Amino acid sequence: ETGVTQSPTHLIKTRGQQVTLRCSSQSGHNTVSWYQQALGQGPQFIFQYYREEENGRGNFPPRFSGLQFPNYSSELNVNALELDDSALYLCASSFRTTWDEQYFGPGTRLTVT
Amino acid sequence: AQRVTQPEKLLSVFKGAPVELKCNYSYSGSPELFWYVQYSRQRLQLLLRHISRESIKGFTADLNKGETSFHLKKPFAQEEDSAMYYCALSGIRGTSGSRLTFGEGTQLTVNP
Numbered sequence: 566e567t568g569v570t571q572s573p574t575h576l577i578k579t580r581g582q583q584v585t586l587r588c589s590s591q592s593g594h595n596t597v598s599w600y601q602q603a604l605g606q607g608p609q610f611i612f613q614y615y616r617e618e619e620n621g622r623g624n625f626p627p628r629f630s631g632l633q634f635p636n637y638s639s640e641l642n643v644n645a646l647e648l649d650d651s652a653l654y655l656c657a658s659s660f661r662t663t664w665d666e667q668y669f670g671p672g673t674r675l676t677v678t
Numbered sequence: 679a680q681r682v683t684q685p686e687k688l689l690s691v692f693k694g695a696p697v698e699l700k701c702n703y704s705y706s707g708s709p710e711l712f713w714y715v716q717y718s719r720q721r722l723q724l725l726l727r728h729i730s731r732e733s734i735k736g737f738t739a740d741l742n743k744g745e746t747s748f749h750l751k752k753p754f755a756q757e758e759d760s761a762m763y764y765c766a767l768s769g770i771r772g773t774s775g776s777r778l779t780f781g782e783g784t785q786l787t788v789n790p
Contacts, residue, residue: 569721598777598778600778600780605782606782606783607682607684607764607766607780607781607782607783608722608764608778608780609780610777610778610779613777621777623777655722657778666724666727667724667778668723669721669722669723670721671721672721
C-alpha cells in the first residue's frame with residue numbers, strides 16, 4: 566500500500582507569482598482534500614475533490630484552485646501569490662467523501678517573499 | 679459554522695501522571711469528532727474517532743454533547759506520547775463532505 570505523497574517538499578516564490586503543488590493519493594482512495602497550515606495554527610480546509618469534481622470548499626478566494634485527475638492524483642494552484650500564502654500545504658486522501666479516516670501527506674512548505 | 683477550540687497550546691506532565699487534552703466544539707448538527715496526532719518529524723495521523731469508541735495507545739475520548747466537548751485522556755502518560763495533538767470535527771454527510779475543521783493544537787510534553 567502506497568501512502569500519500571506530495572511534491573515538491575519545499576518551494577520559494579515571489580509575491581505575484583503562481584504556484585502548483587501536487588499530491589498522489591493513497592492506493593484505492595478517490596477523494597483528495599487540501600489544507601493550509603500556517604505557522605502555529607491547525608490545518609484549515611481549502612477544498613476537496615471527489616471523482617474529479619470539487620466537493621466542498623472552505624473560505625479561500627478563487628485564486629486558489631484545484632484539479633483531480635482520473636488516477637485520483639491532484640493539484641493545488643495558487644495565483645497572484647501573497648505573503649500570507651506562506652504556509653505548509655497538506656493533502657489528505659480518503660475512500661469515501663464523509664466520515665472516513667483521512668490519510669495525510671508530509672506537506673509542501675511554501676514560502677512567499 | 680463549525681468551530682473547534684483547544685484552550686491549551688502547551689501542556690507539560692511527568693511520566694506516569696494522568697493527562698487530559700481539552701477540546702470544545704461548536705456545531706449545529708451531530709458532528710463526527712476526531713483526535714489527530716503529529717509526532718516529531720512525522721506526518722499528521724488519526725489517533726482515534728469518537729464513533730469507534732476505541733482506546734488507542736491508552737488514550738480515550740468521550741463525546742459530551744451537553745458540554746460540546748471531546749477531551750482526550752490517558753491515565754498514565756509515557757514519554758513517547760510527546761507530540762502535537764489536534765482535535766477535529768467533520769460535518770454532516772452530503773453537505774460538507776469529509777472536510778475536517780481543526781483546532782489550533784496542543785503540544786504535549788511528557789517529562790521523564
